[in-house]
Amino acid sequence: MKKLLTTLLVFLGIFLAANGQHKTQNLVIVTLDGMRWQEIFGGVDTAIMGNKKFTKDSAGIAKQFWAADAVERRQKLFPFLWGTMQQQGQLYGNRNAGSNVNVANRYWFSYPGYNEIFTGYPDSAVNSNNKVLNPNENVLEFFNKQKGYAGKVAAFTTWDCFPFILNKHRSGIYVNADVDTLHFNDASLKLINDMQFLMAKPINVRPDALTYFAGREYLKAYKPKVLYIAFDETDDFAHAGQYDQYIKSAHAEDAMLADLWQTLQAMPGYKNNTTLIITCDHGRGDKVKSQWTSHGANIAGADQIWVAAIGPDTKPLGEVTNSPQLYQRQLATTFAALLGFTFSPQHPTMQPIETILH
Ligand SMILES: [Zn+2]
Numbered sequence: 001m002k003k004l005l006t007t008l009l010v011f012l013g014i015f016l017a018a019n020g021q022h023k024t025q026n027l028v029i030v031t032l033d034g035m036r037w038q039e040i041f042g043g044v045d046t047a048i049m050g051n052k053k054f055t056k057d058s059a060g061i062a063k064q065f066w067a068a069d070a071v072e073r074r075q076k077l078f079p080f081l082w083g084t085m086q087q088q089g090q091l092y093g094n095r096n097a098g099s100n101v102n103v104a105n106r107y108w109f110s111y112p113g114y115n116e117i118f119t120g121y122p123d124s125a126v127n128s129n130n131k132v133l134n135p136n137e138n139v140l141e142f143f144n145k146q147k148g149y150a151g152k153v154a155a156f157t158t159w160d161c162f163p164f165i166l167n168k169h170r171s172g173i174y175v176n177a178d179v180d181t182l183h184f185n186d187a188s189l190k191l192i193n194d195m196q197f198l199m200a201k202p203i204n205v206r207p208d209a210l211t212y213f214a215g216r217e218y219l220k221a222y223k224p225k226v227l228y229i230a231f232d233e234t235d236d237f238a239h240a241g242q243y244d245q246y247i248k249s250a251h252a253e254d255a256m257l258a259d260l261w262q263t264l265q266a267m268p269g270y271k272n273n274t275t276l277i278i279t280c281d282h283g284r285g286d287k288v289k290s291q292w293t294s295h296g297a298n299i300a301g302a303d304q305i306w307v308a309a310i311g312p313d314t315k316p317l318g319e320v321t322n323s324p325q326l327y328q329r330q331l332a333t334t335f336a337a338l339l340g341f342t343f344s345p346q347h348p349t350m351q352p353i354e355t356i357l358h
Pocket residue numbers: 034109110235236239295
């Protein structure tokens with residue numbers, strides 16, 4: 001009898017999943033490369049800000065972003081995350097409040113992190129940032145194969161490794177990376193294309209703001225069902241030991257997220273049926289004596305990340321405290337479940353983050 005009941009419940013579960021209990025019709029994913037959870041949940045770091053080696057204009061950064069209270073500090077740095085996201089979405093990863101999110105891969109740098117996000121598989125063979133084609137199927141190409149999704153999946157990235165990470169030639173999804181020419185008739189995209197070739201490149205690739213505008217204008221003109229935007233500046237400025245620039249890029253990216261959410265909520269076909277998920281590829285060290293600048297398996301804490309979500313299926317829990325341990329690899333199946341799919345590729349995957357789904 002118990003067995004029969006279990007079988008019935010399993011079938012009920014499949015039935016509900018198949019009958020679209022989800023409201024999400026479109027999915028937007030944004031990553032901030034190497035953005036530390038310490039700043040997401042605690043705002044600007046007082047010690048690093050006060051260290052002249054890392055912060056030339058300590059007074060200027062303090063004036064704009066510092067407050068004695070951590071909650072006030074984080075609101076100054078990330079007004080969108082601690083405004084709209086806190087009120088209507090969910091934020092995971094504040095280890096000081098019992099919410100741990102970690103990468104499951106053992107390398108703690110970019111390519112293995114993005115591979116884990118999109119394939120759900122912390123493959124030990126994916127162990128460098130070299131431009132090698134990713135052999136693992138990713139959830140974006142899975143979407144592109146679903147009915148009504150072909151040609152409706154696009155990625156705009158600052159880092160020029162993404163065409164390899166997402167294996168764009170195999171996957172067939174549109175990946176525009178660094179200064180890949182924007183071959184579009186749309187007037188805004190033509191302007192952005194001119195700008196990306198004429199502007200200075202402080203981190204030697206396309207500035208994040210242009211990556212954002214390219215993604216936003218593509219969204220308006222071509223209406224993708226799944227859009228991915230990958231920022232990079234936070235990681236580059238951190239490696240360079242420029243804490244002030246790292247903070248300013250983080251703050252600008254929060255403003256772009258606000259603009260993106262506002263844009264989505266103003267578009268017919270996207271309003272009230274789009275989920276936005278924001279995360280990062282890896283963490284960084286936690287010490288003033290330079291470890292904050294770095295990451296990788298030899299830097300303690302570089303496996304610590306965070307996740308934020310907002311959308312019609314995601315309950316407004318705000319900052320989630322004392323949550324179960326979460327992993328980066330759960331994101332791929334979470335993305336699929338939000339759109340009503342089960343991502344079951346050749347490689348192993350992990351269950352989605354349930355609390356984002358209901
Ligand atoms: Zn890095």
